[in-house]
Amino acid sequence: MPDSDPTAVIDEQHEHDLDLAEATDEVETFAAAEQNGGTATATQIDDEAYAAIAAAFAPPVEEPTGIGDLDAATLDALGAAPLPVIPLPLLKRKVYGRYRSTGTPFQVELRVDVDGPTPTMRVSADYYSIAGSTITYFGSMRVDAPAVSVSPAQIVITGLGRFTWAAGAPRIRITIPRVPILSPPAAATLLHLTLTNQPGATYVCRYVSPAFRTLLFEQDRQDTVPVMFGSYNTGSLPSGGPARTLSIVSAYAEAGVQMITTGATDVVPTGEAGANSAWSDAELHAAMVKHFSRWKDIPQWAVWLLHARLHDLGTGLLGIMFDQQGKQRQGAAVFYAGIGGATADKLRLQLYTCVHELGHCFNLLHSWQKSLAIPPQPNRPLSLSWMNYPWNYPGGGQAAFWSAFPFRFDAQELVHIRHGFLNDVIMGGNPFRVGSQLEDLASWSDPIEDRSGIQLDLEAPRSFGYGEPVTVGIRLTSSGPGGVQITRHLRPRNGQVQIAIAGPGGRVQLYEPLLHHCMSETRTFAAEDGQQTETETAFIHYGQDGFYFDQPGTYRLRARYTAPDGSTILSPVTTIRVRPPVTAEDEAVAELMFGDEQGTLMYLVGSDLEELSSGNDALARIWEEFPEHPLADVARIVQGTNAAREFKLVEADNTVRVRKPDTGTAAELIGAVLDVDGVRKAATAKKKADEIEKMDAAAAHLEAAVTPELPAAVAGYVNSRRREIGIEIASVDGG
Numbered sequence: 086m087p088d089s090d091p092t093a094v095i096d097e098q099h100e101h102d103l104d105l106a107e108a109t110d111e112v113e114t115f116a117a118a119e120q121n122g123g124t125a126t127a128t129q130i131d132d133e134a135y136a137a138i139a140a141a142f143a144p145p146v147e148e149p150t151g152i153g154d155l156d157a158a159t160l161d162a163l164g165a166a167p168l169p170v171i172p173l174p175l176l177k178r179k180v181y182g183r184y185r186s187t188g189t190p191f192q193v194e195l196r197v198d199v200d201g202p203t204p205t206m207r208v209s210a211d212y213y214s215i216a217g218s219t220i221t222y223f224g225s226m227r228v229d230a231p232a233v234s235v236s237p238a239q240i241v242i243t244g245l246g247r248f249t250w251a252a253g254a255p256r257i258r259i260t261i262p263r264v265p266i267l268s269p270p271a272a273a274t275l276l277h278l279t280l281t282n283q284p285g286a287t288y289v290c291r292y293v294s295p296a297f298r299t300l301l302f303e304q305d306r307q308d309t310v311p312v313m314f315g316s317y318n319t320g321s322l323p324s325g326g327p328a329r330t331l332s333i334v335s336a337y338a339e340a341g342v343q344m345i346t347t348g349a350t351d352v353v354p355t356g357e358a359g360a361n362s363a364w365s366d367a368e369l370h371a372a373m374v375k376h377f378s379r380w381k382d383i384p385q386w387a388v389w390l391l392h393a394r395l396h397d398l399g400t401g402l403l404g405i406m407f408d409q410q411g412k413q414r415q416g417a418a419v420f421y422a423g424i425g426g427a428t429a430d431k432l433r434l435q436l437y438t439c440v441h442e443l444g445h446c447f448n449l450l451h452s453w454q455k456s457l458a459i460p461p462q463p464n465r466p467l468s469l470s471w472m473n474y475p476w477n478y479p480g481g482g483q484a485a486f487w488s489a490f491p492f493r494f495d496a497q498e499l500v501h502i503r504h505g506f507l508n509d510v511i512m513g514g515n516p517f518r519v520g521s522q523l524e525d526l527a528s529w530s531d532p533i534e535d536r537s538g539i540q541l542d543l544e545a546p547r548s549f550g551y552g553e554p555v556t557v558g559i560r561l562t563s564s565g566p567g568g569v570q571i572t573r574h575l576r577p578r579n580g581q582v583q584i585a586i587a588g589p590g591g592r593v594q595l596y597e598p599l600l601h602h603c604m605s606e607t608r609t610f611a612a613e614d615g616q617q618t619e620t621e622t623a624f625i626h627y628g629q630d631g632f633y634f635d636q637p638g639t640y641r642l643r644a645r646y647t648a649p650d651g652s653t654i655l656s657p658v659t660t661i662r663v664r665p666p667v668t669a670e671d672e673a674v675a676e677l678m679f680g681d682e683q684g685t686l687m688y689l690v691g692s693d694l695e696e697l698s699s700g701n702d703a704l705a706r707i708w709e710e711f712p713e714h715p716l717a718d719v720a721r722i723v724q725g726t727n728a729a730r731e732f733k734l735v736e737a738d739n740t741v742r743v744r745k746p747d748t749g750t751a752a753e754l755i756g757a758v759l760d761v762d763g764v765r766k767a768a769t770a771k772k773k774a775d776e777i778e779k780m781d782a783a784a785a786h787l788e789a790a791v792t793p794e795l796p797a798a799v800a801g802y803v804n805s806r807r808r809e810i811g812i813e814i815a816s817v818d819g820g
């Protein structure tokens with residue numbers, strides 16, 4: 086047991102020598118970076134002295150209300166009043182921040198959060214196991230309700246920890262001497278105790294930083310974004326917090342996160358967004374691999390933000406955390422076609438969008454979707470947080486949100502960022518995941534009273550052939566008198582609609598798209614009584630949990646929509662049947678179709694990525710060997726659309742190979758299924774139109790053109806991906 090439990094007493098009580106030589110590169114990098122980050126130090130000391138002065142007037146730590154109020158507003162108020170002169174040496178240093186032990190076989194990173202500017206009244210730790218010159222993450226611990234006792238000489242924090250493993254000594258006792266404000270910070274001693282109060286392992290942890298987390302932050306900009314967002318004075322427009330100048334880095338500093346800016350700012354050529362000058366998610370990923378100097382497909386405290394101009398989905402997409410495959414949450418992008426400008430409201434939107442997208446990189450979910458987290462939390466649609474949508478704010482819409490928004494994360498989000506178990510927070514740790522843990526459709530019980538004036542409908546063909554992409558139509562109808570605000574974007578990837586799927590075996594899953602998009606407010610509208618939205622076709626065949634319809638049988642589907650006012654509206658249950666394969670050909674095609682790479686290719690509508698090459702081989706075999714099979718048309722659309730794209734591939738030596746659009750192949754493959762010329766003409770007929778208008782025209786034409794003779798499943802797939810397909814077809818040469 087001792088060797089496998091860092092909380093238990095270790096046989097040979099190694100003294101914790103203060104030798105950092107055994108640290109890995111990663112740890113050394115952070116340590117070095119912190120030493121180099123000297124510019125912040127003077128301000129930090131000022132802040133600390135300031136906080137200490139304020140604390141001298143504050144009630145003792147045992148009174149949580151006193152501490153909870155000790156935020157920037159209190160400090161400002163204190164600053165405005167003349168302060169009595171207090172001899173600084175009498176002030177005691179605060180103990181909040183990050184601590185680290187050394188030695189073998191385990192090391193601990195300890196976070197103490199009981200007396201800082203915005204304390205969450207928690208302590209947490211990550212444990213690492215040390216072998217030779219390697220450090221391996223072992224597990225994490227958090228105490229949610231510690232007892233804090235303060236004497237003139239020391240602070241003692243005790244409580245029962247929640248651990249990621251079955252800890253033998255789960256009670257903790259942290260002792261930190263209180264030292265004068267001008268003395269170096271004291272070390273924290275972490276003692277573990279069994280449930281019967283027998284002592285377990287002890288770690289002496291030296292003070293590292295006032296920040297609970299430190300990460301490397303790299304930003305690049307597209308050549309058509311001349312100026313990246315820098316900072317915004319929150320007093321420029323009405324707001325709910327003290328006026329202050331916030332950058333991305335200082336907004337995260339307020340959350341207790343130190344961002345060390347790293348790497349040169351690359352200017353990313355627009356050409357990397359492909360022939361249409363707009364970014365697909367695959368192109369964003371390729372750009373991250375190429376331009377993010379710290380990128381590795383491993384969990385690490387490092388994140389990349391691209392300041393780009395336009396996403397394939399148009400100007401309504403303000404930003405995206407696009408890295409939602411493999412090791413996730415390492416990159417995000419914001420789009421200046423929607424947020425650009427120099428006016429105060431645009432700068433505010435830029436700050437908000439940058440901090441919001443990076444929040445997703447910390448695995449934070451939208452405020453109104455917290456119930457989709459694992460484990461679930463209550464939704465907080467009224468939260469005045471970076472993670473809410475101002476335009477969806479149920480407390481009075483956008484204007485009300487901004488004038489009350491303090492430019493902060495909410496309290497629960499702070500706990501997550503600072504004290505979440507390592508893999509729940511660190512970039513490249515656990516996947517960005519919501520839901521999929523619903524127990525049954527009954528948990529989506531109908532509201533007792535529904536006065537929302539909105540009806541949600543879910544439509545689907547009654548049956549699908551085995552392996553055919555399952556898509557559903559989603560539509561809202563206003564059933565109340567007078568202008569109900571409803572949303573135009575109704576696909577799961579836009580976040581307003583979730584779809585639960587009860588499979589033939591009774592298992593219930595929530596459809597979880599590979600990618601979430603953060604849409605702007607521009608696509609909500611006031612619907613009159615009886616007015617309907619257009620039916621949005623949603624692809625729910627493949628997502629983060631793989632294939633959702635990989636067993637023949639009957640499936641029950643139900644959709645849930647979160648309205649701008651926070652109302653939750655459920656659709657009636659829709660039943661579909663997935664037919665078993667009938668012929669040997671059906672079976673052979675299904676065998677070629679069911680694979681994660683093929684599913685990802687269907688989701689993305691093709692990709693050149695090396696990791697997906699065997700999926701591409703399988704799709705090609707479908708249309709080569711079974712040209713008449715309905716699924717061959719799906720394979721043709723996927724690969725034809727991708728052939729029409731320009732694609733960048735990053736080689737092993739980090740050089741970039743550009744694969745030019747292969748218009749011949751594209752026209753041949755897509756032309757076998759769709760009227761390529763018609764779509765292209767619709768797009769090019771818009772003389773002098775910009776790329777956005779051309780994309781819109783192509784997508785609209787595609788939607789109108791696909792339905793008549795195509796099999797329903799193929800038509801549904803094309804409709805669900807009409808933007809992605811349309812913009813590529815628009816650039817296919819007549820040939």
Ligand SMILES: [Zn+2]
Pocket residue numbers: 441442445451602603
């Ligand atoms: Zn978002």
